[in-house]
Amino acid sequence: MREICLDTETTGLDPRDGHKIIEIACVELVNKVKTGNHFHAYINPRREVGAEAFKIHGISNEFLADKPIFAHIADKFLDFIADAKLVIHNAAFDMKFINFELGLIGRGPIYSDNVVDSLILARKMFPGAQNSLDALCKRFGVDLSKRIKHGALLDSELLADVYIELMGGSQVNLGLEITKNNIDSLQNEKEKKIIKSRNFELSEKEIEEHKDFVKKNIKNNIWQF
Numbered sequence: 001m002r003e004i005c006l007d008t009e010t011t012g013l014d015p016r017d018g019h020k021i022i023e024i025a026c027v028e029l030v031n032k033v034k035t036g037n038h039f040h041a042y043i044n045p046r047r048e049v050g051a052e053a054f055k056i057h058g059i060s061n062e063f064l065a066d067k068p069i070f071a072h073i074a075d076k077f078l079d080f081i082a083d084a085k086l087v088i089h090n091a092a093f094d095m096k097f098i099n100f101e102l103g104l105i106g107r108g109p110i111y112s113d114n115v116v117d118s119l120i121l122a123r124k125m126f127p128g129a130q131n132s133l134d135a136l137c138k139r140f141g142v143d144l145s146k147r148i149k150h151g152a153l154l155d156s157e158l159l160a161d162v163y164i165e166l167m168g169g170s171q172v173n174l175g176l177e178i179t180k181n182n183i184d185s186l187q188n189e190k191e192k193k194i195i196k197s198r199n200f201e202l203s204e205k206e207i208e209e210h211k212d213f214v215k216k217n218i219k220n221n222i223w224q225f
Contacts, residue, residue, distance in 0.1 A: 002084040003029040003116075005160040007152040008094045009057045012050040015100035020045035021070060022059055024098075025152035026080055027160045029087075032167055034160050039080040040153045042067040058149045070101045078107070086110070087163050089133050089155075091117035118159060121166050133158060140165040 005027045012019030022045050028037040042059070044067040049059060088094050091112075099109040122131035129135070133155060137144050142161045147154060 001031055003032075003087050003163075004081050004084045005029065005087045005156045005163060006081070006094065007088070007155040007159060008097055009059060009150060009152050010053060010097055011045050011047060012053050015097050018047060019050070019053075019097075020047060021097050021101055022049065022064055023057070023152040024073075024077065025156040026077075027153075027156040028080075028084075029160055029164070032164050034157075034164075038153065038156070039077060041073045041077070043070050043073060044068060056150050071105045074102070074105055074107065081110075086115045087118055087159065088115060089118045089159050089162075091115050091119070116163075118163050118166060121163075125166060133162065136162045136166075 007025055008021050009023040010019055010021050021043055023042050024040075026039040028035045042064060044064050046069065049061050049064070054060065095110065095112070095115060102109060118136075119131060122136055126139070129139075134144065134147070136142075137147075137158055140162060142158055142165075144158070147158065
């Protein structure tokens, strides 16, 4: 099963106030395993980044000045997420921006039945606890050392690790996949246990020397020749 962990950064809190997406990232999972495939884009919002938003992600107006607008990355984004379930932490926030941007360019919305909200999953698993992405990373032992500020690509990677843990951890795949290495290993073990019988031919001299050794060194021997 193919799933996409997704995150965005924006100029502010609400697209209805004119705020826009400035970064979007997606990390691919197949059967709850990260494949290494991802989509990532910075986007020129054609407006100023809010001061409070800048404090969170540190993405400046100057940095975004030469980046493409959303309409220019939309096709690649939609192609990447096609036929996959989206996994988003606090999905309502990101989806209102994504669907707003899609609407502006005449594209249909992404419906909620194709989205898994990892925040809702976490609240069910840990009711009453802190369930921010930071808190979940700490709970599951996911490395946060690179997260100085929010960033869509890094946060999508962290979300993928957290989501895998929320769904049962890396052990969900143990024993379900037999690779060529597994098969070779099993075959080697089998061959170690099955040792072909070997016949050793003794010369007449070796037989006579053995008889002589037994007579001289072993009293009351039970071997017959």
